[in-house]
Amino acid sequence: MKIAMIGTGYVGLVSGVCFSDFGHDVVCVDMDPAKIEMLKRGEVPIFEPGLDTLMAKNVAAGRLTFTTDLEEAVQGVEAVFIAVGTPTRRGDGHADLTYVMAAAEQVARALTGYAVIVTKSTVPVGTNRQVKQAVRKANPALDFDVASNPEFLREGAAIDDFMKPDRVVLGVQSDRADEIMREVYRPLFLRDFPIVTTDLESAEMIKYAANAFLATKITFINEIAALCELTGADVKQVSKGIGLDGRIGNKFLHAGPGYGGSCFPKDTKALARIGQEHGLPMQITETVIKVNEEIKDRMIQKLLDLVEGSFNGKIVVVLGVTFKPNTDDMRASPALKIVPAMIGGGAKVRVVDPQGRHEGESQLPGVQWAEDAYKAAQNADLIVILTQWNEFRALDLKKIAKKMNTPKLADLRNIYSERDAKKAGFEAYVSVGRRDYFRTED
Numbered sequence: 427m428k429i430a431m432i433g434t435g436y437v438g439l440v441s442g443v444c445f446s447d448f449g450h451d452v453v454c455v456d457m458d459p460a461k462i463e464m465l466k467r468g469e470v471p472i473f474e475p476g477l478d479t480l481m482a483k484n485v486a487a488g489r490l491t492f493t494t495d496l497e498e499a500v501q502g503v504e505a506v507f508i509a510v511g512t513p514t515r516r517g518d519g520h521a522d523l524t525y526v527m528a529a530a531e532q533v534a535r536a537l538t539g540y541a542v543i544v545t546k547s548t549v550p551v552g553t554n555r556q557v558k559q560a561v562r563k564a565n566p567a568l569d570f571d572v573a574s575n576p577e578f579l580r581e582g583a584a585i586d587d588f589m590k591p592d593r594v595v596l597g598v599q600s601d602r603a604d605e606i607m608r609e610v611y612r613p614l615f616l617r618d619f620p621i622v623t624t625d626l627e628s629a630e631m632i633k634y635a636a637n638a639f640l641a642t643k644i645t646f647i648n649e650i651a652a653l654c655e656l657t658g659a660d661v662k663q664v665s666k667g668i669g670l671d672g673r674i675g676n677k678f679l680h681a682g683p684g685y686g687g688s689c690f691p692k693d694t695k696a697l698a699r700i701g702q703e704h705g706l707p708m709q710i711t712e713t714v715i716k717v718n719e720e721i722k723d724r725m726i727q728k729l730l731d732l733v734e735g736s737f738n739g740k741i742v743v744v745l746g747v748t749f750k751p752n753t754d755d756m757r758a759s760p761a762l763k764i765v766p767a768m769i770g771g772g773a774k775v776r777v778v779d780p781q782g783r784h785e786g787e788s789q790l791p792g793v794q795w796a797e798d799a800y801k802a803a804q805n806a807d808l809i810v811i812l813t814q815w816n817e818f819r820a821l822d823l824k825k826i827a828k829k830m831n832t833p834k835l836a837d838l839r840n841i842y843s844e845r846d847a848k849k850a851g852f853e854a855y856v857s858v859g860r861r862d863y864f865r866t867e868d
Contacts, residue, residue, distance in 0.1 A: 427451070427609055430499045430506045432529045434461060434492070436472055436584075436688065436755075437546055437577050438509030443481045444588040446490035448613045453499040454492045465492040473754035473781045476585050497536040504606050506533050507575070508557075509546040512692070519695040521550050530557045534564035542603045544573045548633050548693060550700050554597065554626040571603035574626050576633035581687065582752025593620040597629025634700070637693040638711045643678040644685045645714045648721045651681035651859025661859025662840060681859040683812060683838045684721040686749030686758035691718075722763045725838055728856055729768065732834050733808055737771030741831065743802045744775060746813020747782040747790065754781035756789050761812050765790050776802040780815055803829040814839040823850030 427450045431442035434456040446452040456462050461471055468485065470478045484490040493499050500506055510525035526547055533543055543561060545554050558572045574597030579587045594611055598604045604623060608615060615621060622632070651661040661681045669676030685691070694715050701708035733740050747761035748754060756762065768775055775793045779786065783795050796802035799818065803809060803826045811818055819841055827833035827850045834854040835847050847855035 427505070427606075428503045429453070429610065430455060430496075430503045430533075431546075432496065432506065432508050432533065433510040433525075433547075434458075434465065434471075435509065435511060436474070436581065437579065438507070439465075439470070439472065439481075440474060440477060440579060440584045440588060441507065441509060441546060441577065443477060443484060443490060444585065445610070446484035446487075447480055447589075448610075450489065450610070452484075452490050453503075454490070455494065455496050455499045456492070457494060459494055462492045462494050473752075474584050475582065475752055480585060496532055500533060500536045500541070501538065503537075503541050505542045505544055505610055506537070507544045507546045508533070509577075512547050512549055512696075514692050514695050518699060520699045521548070521692070521696040523549060523553060523556070526553065526557065527560050530560045531564045534561040534568060534570075537565065537568055537570065540569040540602075542571045542573050542606050544575050544607070546575055546577055548576060548637075548689070548696075549574075549630060550696055551627050551630045551634070553630060571598070571600050572626070573598045573603050573607055574629035575607065576629060578633075578636065581755055582750060591619055593622050595629050595632050596621065596623045597626040598623065599626065634693055634697045637689055638697050638708075638714070640678050641685055641690040641694050641718070642710060642714050644680075644682075644690075645717050645721070647679045647681050648684060648858075649717055652721075652724065654859040655861070658861050659859075660861060664859075681840060683725045683760035683764065683858075684718045686760055686762075688755060688757045691715075691758040722760050725760065725858075726764055726767045728838075729764070729808065729810060729836055730771075732836055732854055732856060737768045737773035740768075740773045740807040741805060742768055742773045742775050742808045742810060743796075743799065743806045744777045744793075745779075745799055745809065745811045745818045746815050747777055747779045747786050748813055751813055751815040754784055756782060756785040759813075761786075762789060764810075764812065765793060769793070776806070778802050779813065780817065782813075800825060800829065805829070805831045807832045808834045808836060810836045811839050811841060814841060823847065823852070827851040 429445055429450050429452045431438050431454045434454050442452045442454040464471055468482055508526055508529045510529050512521040515522040554572050554574045576595055596607045647665055654661040665679040668674050669679050694711050698708050698712050748756055749759035765775055769792050776796050777793045778796050778799050799821055833852045835852050837857045840857045
């Protein structure tokens, strides 16, 4: 089967590469000539473990190509996937559909035969019907169907999520479109992965509901963590205790500095906006958005408490600034609020992140970048763990403490413990939602 993938951002590139690994002939299209040239050279513009190897394999097999020529790319295809950005629109919180609608119109004018036009981008409920109207207006004679196929890829584990999904959601309107979509995902059908076939609106809503629920779960445990600190409970034990309940599950119950990334912030805002437009406020989702911002403020206060109420003149080392490990994505990362607050308070901030510098240099002006935690710790007053990269999970804390001016540790991912910090010689330590805060007496 021949497939065109419009957009080579995170979703489009991962999906295109994985579809080609299924055995399909895939043409990935992007309007950015520099990005296409980069891909043709075998260079991947995003960091996703294993993606470069899988891409090279399928390019070599002749199943995967890249182009800026959309008209040529869609000739003879059976399915065209639209995987362009839907950023939050300034002013109203709605998803910006400018790129989706522009892509749909370009595809409509370029197609000469039947194809299923598939929305892979995350879009508000009702968008696929708007896409259908736009395509029909741009090319009234075109024979086509539209389909909704939302993605559920976790950054850092996207290939595994695509190849071994919890489910595939297909929103279709005709038997013909259903047949083609099933052929696209044939390898997953053969291995009995769950396929949910539904109407367009339900498919669109599934994506938003899933992300809003996961964001709610993260925010809930972060709010419980704050209460644990006041009552003497331990959020790690609480998370374990409730996570063993099969109705709840243990995923997304790790307390920290709040959620970020390309999906949860954008999608919760969009869902809240959809509710407002229909006269039904999404009160839980709106509260989640509000509380998630407040959590970041609470983290800043924790850090202030560790440095006696002032960042001025302090040297602070931040370990990790991407919103999660195994990605270079800085979008809506808690670091984007926490680090500037420290700099604004007069701190000198050193950052260590295995993949964050490329994006971080422009988004975190004023920080110094270091190659490893040990060099960065020299004469520092505070170490802050913001992202739980593997290389931060087994640090020689004693070695770090000896290098510091005032050995203090803010473990905002609960990687270590009071015992670890005390044993290493730290004079102050704080985590999230645990009763292991301590400060030694002078």
